[in-house]
Amino acid sequence: MSAASDAAASDIPETVATYLRLRGLTPSSRSWRKKRRRGGDDDENVPFAPGRDPLGLGAAIAELTRSAGWDSVLAKEEVVLKWADLAGADVAQHSEPVSLERGLLTVRCDSTAWAKNLTYMRAVILTEIGKRYPDAGVENLRFIGPDVPSWKWGPRAVPGRGPRDTYG
The missing domain is CATH 3.30.300 (GMP Synthetase; Chain A, domain 3)
Structure with missing residues (x-):
């Protein structure tokens, strides 16, 4: 190994360097830094931040129905x-x-x-x-009130006015 690769490899944690060597990759600080997360920008990934506590099932469903407009x-x-x-x-x-x-x-x-x-x-x-x-x-x-029977509908209903004076 050259002096530049030794210096670059010294910046990488030993566990990551071992993993990269086992995968057949050359450990370099540039590849390690590329995969690291940025700190400070991501407020939602901060532990113990407000709103990060788990919700109960009832509260989660209430939040879902409220946000969906149901x-x-x-x-x-x-x-x-x-x-x-x-x-x-x-x-x-x-x-x-x-x-x-x-x-x-x-x-x-x-x-x-x-x-x-x-x-x-x-x-x-x-x-x-x-x-x-x-x-x-x-x-x-x-x-x-209840539905009253209609004589205009049914299997034997005839369209139109039909006969009159049926009941006397």
Whole structure:
């Protein structure tokens, strides 16, 4: 070895020089410095820096949903899923949320009597939704009765007005 290569090899740690020799490469300080990381420039790789602590699973998922903009979508789903908690167990047996569009939550009831009684409870239910799920964006409630049978649809329906005076 020449004097220049001895001087260059002395700058390299012995472990790196041994590794390079075993790989069949000539140890030089230039190749060693090229692969070293720069110090001071990279703030995110500094140990014990703020924000470097590991997060719990719940906090990581909350951060993901917030950064992806899923908060309002998930809050709307929670309103539908937790309807029994919001309205009460007795009310939930006779009603179910059907849709939530443009701030209007539509709830289908078993009977028109239940729909009418729930209109009187609208303010209480709307306040509870706003308190628990403010990101859902529920501004109003609409209670509808059960679907009535339609005679215009079905396998034997005829287009047009059809016969009149059928029932007397």
